[in-house]
Amino acid sequence: MSILWVKAFHIAFMVAWFAGIFYLPRLFVYHAESTQNEVHQQLKIMERRLLFFVTPFALLTWLFGLWMMHYYGTSWILVSSWLHLKLVIVILLTGYHVYCFKLLADFKHDRNKRSGRFYRIFNEIPVFALFAIILLAVVKPVLY
Template identity: 40%
Template structure:
């Protein structure tokens, strides 16, 4: 394999930063839902609405978009030497990222439901819901680092 170019390494660094930001938001937003569901007063309800909106629109969306934009370039540049499109692990990873996108949109749907009714679901539901991206993270990291041959 040829040595990666400086541009490739910069895009890779930006990709990792974007993924970390996206996952941080994917972890934190449902945690806010836990506290929102436990809130009892209107002031807390309003505070959580603001926090959830800013996190979803101001961090989750830009981080997800940056993840996809940088991923596009990494796959395009790296496929010439890495042959990603020939590897099953790559398609499994893409499928898991697709599940994260669905989770992202479900978080947005739930955010709107919580604006109307803070007790739409119990705090216990949100605690379990909060664990889904963790499981996907484990699988994606293992696929990308180990690159298992099936």
Template identity: 40%
Template sequence: MSDMLSLAYPWIKAIHIMAVISWMAGLFYLPRLFVYHAERTKTGDATDATFQIMEVKLLRAIMLPSMITTWLFGLALVLTPGIVDWTQVWPWSKAAAVLGMTWFHHWLGVRRKNFVRGENVLSGRQFRLMNEVPTLLMVVIVFSVVVKF
């Protein structure tokens, strides 16, 4: 199995990077949709319904498959011999940030369900602030992997 992973390493890494880019795009865009959803709609109006369709399609058709692919191919990279040295700090900081990113993904899913039920209590400003979370986590991940601090 490890020979197969070593041979497929460039392909696994390429797919992992593409999945991460897709997932990150969704993690940046969904909170922005929530900003406008919170500020410019009333529960039950036509704009509310339009935002709900956009949000569920983004979450289910793009973000969820991208997150799953990111995790699967990321785990394949971790299992590839010689790629990760667990005695260093960087794999642990990256892992913590990826878990944070996954938590944020699920947090967004809960917020979407609140909009569907007409129970959103967060303001556009609060969603704007939360929109910075994936950026901060991305910085930790990139520095962890590239600089290996």
């Protein structure tokens, strides 16, 4: 497979992953702010399905990203300081994704103690991550 196909799949899966992690915390906002049991039950189903639907996209984003790194080689990785920062952000974003499983479990077992405001702020984290990742990947600044 040519590197252009690998890049295209990496970007496509990244877009799908971000679509999910943009929407899931929004569901958490609605869940935290609702007082109706029927709404809670419906949101529990939606949250679970969404998180389990987008998790493979996260894994495939990683797979195709690592494939590209392998293609370009160790010497390229060592001199690409922008890539080092991008990887840190993607690792943090992966931690964010994993933390969503904990939040999902809290809602599932009716243990959520956080407000809708917390989830509104939590919902903004992937936006900043996406901007940083795109800027780093496109501009490729020399950071050190």
